[in-house]
Amino acid sequence: MEGSAASYFLMSWLDPSLLALTAAGALAGVYIGAIPGLSVTMAVSILISFTFSWEVNEALALMGGVFCGGVYGGSRTAILLNIPGAPSAIATALDGYPLAQRGEAGRAIGVSTVTSVIGGLMGVAALAIAAPAISDFALKFAPRDYLLLAIIGILLVGSLSGESLAKGVFAGALGVLIGMVGLDPMTAEGRFTFGQVSLLGGIPYVAAMIGFFGVAEALVQLRNLNVAPIKQKVDRIVPGWSVIRKYIPLSIRSSAIGVVIGALPGTGGDIAALMAYDNAKRTVKNPSRPFGQGAYEGLVAPESANNAAIGGAYIPMLTLGLPGDAVTAVIIGALFIHGLKPGPMLMIETPHLFWFTVGNLTLANLFTLVFGLTGIRVFAKMMECPRAILIPLIIVLSVVGTYAIQNSVIDVYWMLAFGVLGYFMKLYGYQVGPVILGVILGPLMDVSYRRAMLSVRDDPAMFAWELVANPLTLVLTLSIVLLLASQTPAWGAATARVRRWRRNGG
Amino acid sequence: MNTRLLGAVAALALLTTGPAGHAADYPTKDLQGTIMWGAGGATDVVARAITPIVEPLLGQKIVMVNRAGGGGAISTAFVAARPSDGYSLLFGAENPQLHKVLELSQIDYADFYPVNIMARGVAVIVANNDTPWTSFKDLAEDAAKRPGEIKMGSTGPGGLPHVVGSLLKTVIDFNVTSVPFDGEGPGITALLGGHVDFMPSGLSAAAEHIKAGRVKVLAVVNNEELASLPGVQPISTDFPGFSKYLPWGPFYGVFVKRDVPDAAKAKLVETFKQAASTASYVEMMEGRGNIMMNIAGDEADAFLKKWQSTTAWVLHEAGATKASPETFGIPKP
Numbered sequence: 033m034e035g036s037a038a039s040y041f042l043m044s045w046l047d048p049s050l051l052a053l054t055a056a057g058a059l060a061g062v063y064i065g066a067i068p069g070l071s072v073t074m075a076v077s078i079l080i081s082f083t084f085s086w087e088v089n090e091a092l093a094l095m096g097g098v099f100c101g102g103v104y105g106g107s108r109t110a111i112l113l114n115i116p117g118a119p120s121a122i123a124t125a126l127d128g129y130p131l132a133q134r135g136e137a138g139r140a141i142g143v144s145t146v147t148s149v150i151g152g153l154m155g156v157a158a159l160a161i162a163a164p165a166i167s168d169f170a171l172k173f174a175p176r177d178y179l180l181l182a183i184i185g186i187l188l189v190g191s192l193s194g195e196s197l198a199k200g201v202f203a204g205a206l207g208v209l210i211g212m213v214g215l216d217p218m219t220a221e222g223r224f225t226f227g228q229v230s231l232l233g234g235i236p237y238v239a240a241m242i243g244f245f246g247v248a249e250a251l252v253q254l255r256n257l258n259v260a261p262i263k264q265k266v267d268r269i270v271p272g273w274s275v276i277r278k279y280i281p282l283s284i285r286s287s288a289i290g291v292v293i294g295a296l297p298g299t300g301g302d303i304a305a306l307m308a309y310d311n312a313k314r315t316v317k318n319p320s321r322p323f324g325q326g327a328y329e330g331l332v333a334p335e336s337a338n339n340a341a342i343g344g345a346y347i348p349m350l351t352l353g354l355p356g357d358a359v360t361a362v363i364i365g366a367l368f369i370h371g372l373k374p375g376p377m378l379m380i381e382t383p384h385l386f387w388f389t390v391g392n393l394t395l396a397n398l399f400t401l402v403f404g405l406t407g408i409r410v411f412a413k414m415m416e417c418p419r420a421i422l423i424p425l426i427i428v429l430s431v432v433g434t435y436a437i438q439n440s441v442i443d444v445y446w447m448l449a450f451g452v453l454g455y456f457m458k459l460y461g462y463q464v465g466p467v468i469l470g471v472i473l474g475p476l477m478d479v480s481y482r483r484a485m486l487s488v489r490d491d492p493a494m495f496a497w498e499l500v501a502n503p504l505t506l507v508l509t510l511s512i513v514l515l516l517a518s519q520t521p522a523w524g525a526a527t528a529r530v531r532r533w534r535r536n537g538g
Numbered sequence: 539m540n541t542r543l544l545g546a547v548a549a550l551a552l553l554t555t556g557p558a559g560h561a562a563d564y565p566t567k568d569l570q571g572t573i574m575w576g577a578g579g580a581t582d583v584v585a586r587a588i589t590p591i592v593e594p595l596l597g598q599k600i601v602m603v604n605r606a607g608g609g610g611a612i613s614t615a616f617v618a619a620r621p622s623d624g625y626s627l628l629f630g631a632e633n634p635q636l637h638k639v640l641e642l643s644q645i646d647y648a649d650f651y652p653v654n655i656m657a658r659g660v661a662v663i664v665a666n667n668d669t670p671w672t673s674f675k676d677l678a679e680d681a682a683k684r685p686g687e688i689k690m691g692s693t694g695p696g697g698l699p700h701v702v703g704s705l706l707k708t709v710i711d712f713n714v715t716s717v718p719f720d721g722e723g724p725g726i727t728a729l730l731g732g733h734v735d736f737m738p739s740g741l742s743a744a745a746e747h748i749k750a751g752r753v754k755v756l757a758v759v760n761n762e763e764l765a766s767l768p769g770v771q772p773i774s775t776d777f778p779g780f781s782k783y784l785p786w787g788p789f790y791g792v793f794v795k796r797d798v799p800d801a802a803k804a805k806l807v808e809t810f811k812q813a814a815s816t817a818s819y820v821e822m823m824e825g826r827g828n829i830m831m832n833i834a835g836d837e838a839d840a841f842l843k844k845w846q847s848t849t850a851w852v853l854h855e856a857g858a859t860k861a862s863p864e865t866f867g868i869p870k871p
Contacts, residue, residue, distance in 0.1 A: 077577040077586070081602060084590035171731035175717075215608050218718045220640060220695040229615045229643065233607025297727045298720070353746050354727050361578030361723070369587040371822055375746020439603055479720075486717045487689060487733065 040387035043089065044395055050093045054392060057097020058399035064098065065105020066117045068242045069433025072102035073358045080366045088370040092385075093392050095366065099359055100396035103301055103338055104148045104404055111140050111331075112415055113426055115246035119238065120301035120338035122468055123309035125245060126192070127323060127330030134326050135262045138269045138412040143328055144335045145404035146276055147283045151336030152397040154287035155294065155343025159350070160390045166344070167351040170295045172504055175483035176495075178298060180508035182477040185303060185469070187515055188310040191323070192465035199462045207470020208477075210235055217479050230442050237471045239434050239447040244464040246430040247451025250423045252458050257419050264412045270405055282312060282329055283336040290337030294344025300357030301338035301345075302472055308337030314515075343393065350386055352376050564624060564802045569600045571792075574613040574630040576606040579721065580742055580826075584656060584790040585629035587822055591813040596805075600627065609696055610634055611643035618645050618795065624802030627653070628793040635846040636696045638866045639859040646846070650793035651803055652838035654810035657828040658789040661702050661759035662767070664744050665736035666729055667752065674757035675776045677736060678710055685713035691725035691737030692716040695858065698788055699725065701849055702738035702759055704856035705786070709779040729753060740788055741766070741827035760784055766827060782871075783848055789831070791838070807834045847871045 044050040064070045075098050083091035106121030111128035124144065131140040158166060173181075186204065193200020213224045214234025225231040286308035293304035312323075312333035319327040345356030353375035355361035364374045372382055379386050414422070434447040454464050488494040499509045517523050571589060575581040582604060589600045605613040610633035620626035628650060637643040663674055671677045681688050692699040699716070706712040717734050719725040722743035728734050730752055738759065747753045748767070757773040758764050761784045774781040792810060794803065813819065814832040823830055833841065848871045850863040863870075 073577055077582075077602075077604065080586045081590050084587070171727065174731065174733045175728075215642075217720060218694060220609050220642065229608070229611065232642070233605070233612040297724060348727075352727075352730070352752075354723060354730075355578065358577070361576075362582075363578075365578040365583045365586065368583050368826060369822060371818075371825065373746050373825065376750030376752050377746055438605060483717050483719070486715060489686060489715055 037387045040384045041391035041394075043384070043388050044093050044392040050089060050392075051395070053090055053093040054097040054395050055399045057094040057099075058101035058396050059097075059403050061098040061101020061103075062105040062108070062400065062403050065102035065121075066108040067433055068109060068115050068117050068246060068430060069238060069436040071118055071238070071437075072099055073362055074436070075102060076359055076362045076366070080362065080369060083366070084369065088367070088372060089388060091366060091370060092363070092389065095363055096389065096392045097396045097399065099342055099363075100152055100339070100393060100400050101403065103342055104145065104152075104335075104400050106338075107144045107148065107331075107335055108141065108411060111144065112137055112411060113246065114249040115426065115430065116241060118302075119241060119468075119472070120305050120341070121334075122241065122245075122302065122465070123305040123334035124331060124338075126309065126465060127325075127327050129249075130324065130326035131328070131331070132264075132412075132415055133262055135264050136326070137264050137415050138267075138408050139265070139271065140328070140331060141408045141411065142269045142271045142405065143275070143279070144331050145401060145408075146271055147279060147332045148335045148339045148404070149397050149401040150276075150280070150283045151287045151290060152339035152342060152400065153394065154284060154336070155291055155340035156390055156393045156397065157343070158287075158291040158340070159343040159346050159393070160387075163347045163351050163386075166291065166295050167348045170292070170297065170348055170356075171352075173296055174502070174505070175480045175487060176498055177505055177508055178296075179477060179480035179484055180499075180505065180512060181293075181296075181299070181303075181307075182473045182480060183512055184508070184515065185307055185310070185473045186477065187512070188306060188469055189466045190519070191310065191313050192463055192469065194324075194463040195461050199460075200466045203457065203462050203464065204466035204470040207240075207467035207472075208474030209470075210240055210467070211237065211471040211474035212478065217475070218482055235446055236437050236443055237468070238437050239443045240450050240471050241468055242430045242434050243447040243450025244454040244467050246426055246433075247448060248454025248458055248464060250426045250430075251451060251455040253419055253423055257423075259419070261416045261418060264415050269408045269412075279328065279332045282316065282332050285315075286312065286333040286336040287340035290340030291344040291347075293337070294341025295347040295356050297348055297354050297356055299476070300359075301341040303476075304341040304344075305334035305338040306469065306472070308333040339397075346389060346393070349374065350379060350389060353378055564799075564805055565596055565598045567625065568598055569596070569625050569627055570620075571600045571602040571627045571629055572613050572617050573602060573604045574606070574610045574628065574633065575604070577604050579606075580659070580740065580788070581629060581631045581790055583826075584823070585792070588656065588792075588810070588813050588819060591816050591819060592809055595809045595812060602629075609637070609640070609642050609694070611637055611645070614643060614645045614649075617793075618649055620795070622795045622797045622799075624794055624798040624806065626794065627806075629790075630793060631790050632788045632845065632849075633696055635842065636701075636849060636853065639850045639853060639861050639863050639868070640696050641860040642696075647793065647842045649796060651796050651798065652834055652842060653792045653794055653803070653806045654814055654834050655789055655791035655831050655838045655841060656810075656814050657823050657830050657832075658785075659740045659742055659787045659828050660764060660785075661698055661738055661787055662741050662744055662748070662770070663702070663736060663738050663756045663759065663773070664726075664729065664748065664753045665756050666732050666734075667754055668732060669735050669754075671736075671756060672754075673771060673776070674773055677756055678706075678712060678777075681712055681714055686715055688714045688736070689734040690714045690716045691729050691734035691739075692718045693721055693725055694718045698722070698740055699738040700858065701786075701853065704853050704858050705759075705780070705783055706738075707856045708852055709777055709783075726753070745827045759786065783852060786845075786848065787829075789841075789845070790828075810834070844871070 106118030107124045110116040110121040110125035114129040189204040290304040348354040349360040617628040634646045
């Protein structure tokens, strides 16, 4: 038993202190994740100094707990207040908040908790079973493939636009503009910085997120201050098996997206959640309600994906010593500080680490389930709090959260300005979702396109050839072509004809 | 009630000694540490590993915040704007020494006092395993045959690959296409996937991949062979023109503003010197392929000046600067 995979797997289950640390991490993570601005990355960085003198297993157990709990926790405030607690919960707010407005906050949190944990466990399973294969697959993504992924993501603007596509595109472009501020990542040339040193580092996109979602929403609600708070149904919090079973296929599909996007160095849970949401919106035939108006499917997809992305992010970290996202980058730093050497040899030099991590993450997911399902009633009741009390609280929380990103008052000004801008945008029928999409994906498209072009020495013909010459790239290119073609009238006519032909012929 | 009373006494004590209090008592409150690069990066690891050792020696906490961005210019501007009381530390790497010639910022380490330069790193040139080269000489000959066709992984202007690439251009005729990534980690990732052919990288980022045989190392950018990489040729063996620029590499240190009171400087220098000699820290740093320096004050200043003069002029001669080093009084090496 000693030295076997099973014994490593069970290490954190059987050792009382590791067990307690994982639990404490998950509990802390749920609440850290729920507060906008307090991010998992930040929490794990602080833990590095804090756990310096500990055993490495203890430090990792705590960090794993915080990671799992934190990614889940972001959904709480997204559902209840329309302020995503973390970027990975942006997509959750799109249908979660409408659900809370219908008085189903409790049930929404229940479903998001269970599907988060399903996603998390799927991610861990992928890590356990297919880590080397997935990390080799992730390495195959060239800059041009990241560009295509970003394009697939940005097409989501179409489904987030609300009443008018033009307004959605405008909002998306605004987001891209915000994302472009700062030093050009390729040439270190200042862009839209107007000579201000404070703009050299760009505008933190979490500040934009808190402003456009949190403060803007609070201001909109201030307009209708006297509307009675929505009565929340808190009878059936924990979803029954029949409900869960219905969402399992979607949850698994979204988890697969989460694992791959999470394993790609350079993309993390935020992009995974948005892409899973987009995928669900396109593929789910009969959602419980239309997407954007409180569809449970719109909650299941991003929540499964962003938690599955945790397991995904650990894949390149454990197999190659390369971070799959920002949090695993910090954990790699922690491993170095503890005298380990993250890299391709890590699994050979410290053989326990792989199965220890798998076991620990499984445990952390189970604790997340426990802590996620307790206390929902109290949280859901928060929605019934009079607005005159709740809204100032939201604004205070937004300011504190933004300041916490990097202790910068300038970020707070940005956040408030975005809040006011977002208020007017909402008033005139512009959606704020595409703005954040632009902030996240714009810079990725920018650098990926330029890297891809540099790689072919600025030869457009060669660039076009590369889009079809490689199997992986070809699949991505075809997906975009299909996505676009499926929106044209010709496509509708063609599918109708095929259907008729099938019916007649068959 | 008791705790409140204690708190009041402590607050009173703080008020009387205060920031302007007796320097001999320094430090009387928490310090603030600003890290030049993002969480998990090389500078971050160096900084976060030393603070837990320093804290008990100083008797105060150091609150660490990452202020990445602007190639390091955000963090230098931030710390330079803080009061000169010795409570704001800057944990930085080599980058600010190039900010003037790259026109990123007018602040460099001339404005800061080196409390400790903990270590320096060594650069290596690594290549994808599918490439035909076995030494840097092969690569240089290949690059001469098909100019611009070979892809070099890079991390943007002022980064290590950019400087080493410029060094190569200065010494030999070396025409390759540079593809910048967000850091050494993402660059190595692209190298592993074959999206670039080779990359100059810090040994600390590449060491484990070399050891595992996932990339091959063509040369060490150093005058001598490294004990940690036996059998790998120093670049100056085949190309003696390099030796006058070497040793060259990144470095990591902790800084305060120049006009911090001397007593505070002395206390910090003493503490960091002791912390940087701790066996566990040395072991961690050397394990990452760094060479320990643990120097402070004038010795460190001399090192910083020499580094700046060598690097700024190499970049200038390769046409990679925006302003001549001469403008800023940076002497020719």
